[in-house]
Amino acid sequence: MSAVRVRVPAKVNLQLGVGPIREDGYHDLVNVFHAVSLFDELTAEPADGLELAVEAAPYSRVAIGRVPTDARNLAARAAVLVASRLGVEPRVRLRIRKAIPVAGGMAGGSADAAAALVACARLWDDRERPALARDDLMEMGAELGSDVPFALLGGTAIGVGRGERLTPALTRGTFHWVFAAADGGLSTPAVYAECDRLRDAAGESAPRPSVAEDLMTALATGDAKALGAALANDLQPAALELRPSLARTLNAGRDLGAIGALVSGSGPTCAFLAETDEDAADLAVALDGAGVAEQIVRAQGPVPGATVL
Ligand code: ATP
Incomplete structure (x- = not known):
């Protein structure tokens, strides 16, 4: 071959x-x-x-x-x-x-x-x-x-x-995303460590996590608005602590019409959900103009995993 x-x-x-x-x-x-x-x-x-x-x-x-x-x-x-x-x-x-x-x-x-x-x-x-x-x-x-x-x-x-x-x-349909990539990365271990530190400082013990039912229902029914409301990332406070400028990026996306906004994984990329492909295009242009990120990219999900071309 x-x-x-x-x-x-x-x-x-x-x-x-x-x-x-x-x-x-x-x-x-x-x-x-x-x-x-x-x-x-x-x-x-x-x-x-x-x-x-x-x-x-x-x-x-x-x-x-x-x-x-x-x-x-x-x-x-x-x-x-x-x-x-x-x-x-x-x-x-x-x-x-x-x-x-x-x-x-x-x-x-x-x-x-x-x-x-x-x-x-x-x-x-x-x-x-x-x-x-x-x-x-x-x-x-x-x-x-x-x-x-x-x-x-x-x-x-x-x-x-x-x-x-x-x-x-189980999911229905396609969801429309806009991603705001930041200049410089965040180290995943550092973000987890900060998450632990914040919880210690607040005297909180971490609850055992469970899958959010409202999220699964939103996915199964293809309801983008409900999905936007159900997005949740326990690492977000830690990522925001380590990179305070991300709060501005998230707020800009919300103000510009995103129906959901969160830090992706350990960050610093921010993810915004739009209701339609057209809304995503508008949001991408507006976010680009707001100058809150290094690069704005549109994408759709879900898509298949690693595939031979
Ligand atoms: P995750 O979301 O899984 O925490 P990430 O998207 O934050 O990961 P990666 O892009 O996977 O981060 O890179 C994390 C680190 O891994 C990089 O800083 C780099 O040093 C190292 N690395 C090793 N192999 C690769 C690769 N093929 N592409 C990118 N980074 C790589």
Whole structure:
């Protein structure tokens, strides 16, 4: 096989419920993931050794300078994992074309890892040995990071545990989003640490999170307004504390007509929901004019997970 090209979506968390810290240092989470049409593209082709190149997608302002191009890159780690599982050498050139903001809370690194799992499994597919099954890829994905299995699955799904145990959610229709990417990322561990610090300071103990019924009903009925009202992110106060300017971005989106607004995951990307495609176009133009973000991008969800093109 000469080259395999895979497209993989970003995610936004429609609900991110953060529970108490577990003994292994992770938090118990309830996550409602939603894959949106903002895609990274990864190409895998045979090479003499493991090579990796990263470029920004045309017209995107992704800060690729902050993406490691060595063995720390999650896509490279995914390729090494697939090779060791199949008992082959990781002789592959990976080229990543990024449109998903880096360290933006949209799981771009996890998306690239999912794309590399799918691409390498296909590239090294050989009739001489059993092909890797979907479940094998999901298991390897969970090993690489809690957001990787969802990037394989796509759609809308509830994740529990560290977020990696997934159940697809019933949804109707398409939701229209506008994303405001900020200059500079936020470190996910730092945002969790700040969340714990804020809770300690307030003397609050974290409740065990559960899936919000109103959110699931909004998804199942395709009711954008109800979905907008049900969006919730327990990490938002921490992200706002670490990056106070995000409050201005969220308020601008609300003032300009968004029917829902929240920080995406650990931030700093802000996500805004619009009722129709046209409303999303208007909101994107208005937000761009307000100058509250580095880049404004429109996207729709749900979309499928990592897909071979
Ligand atoms: P999440 O929403 O899962 O918390 P994120 O969207 O905030 O993640 P990523 O874009 O996945 O953040 O990047 C987090 C860090 O991971 C980056 O700062 C970078 O150093 C590292 N990284 C490793 N591999 C990649 C990759 N392929 N693309 C982007 N970042 C990567």
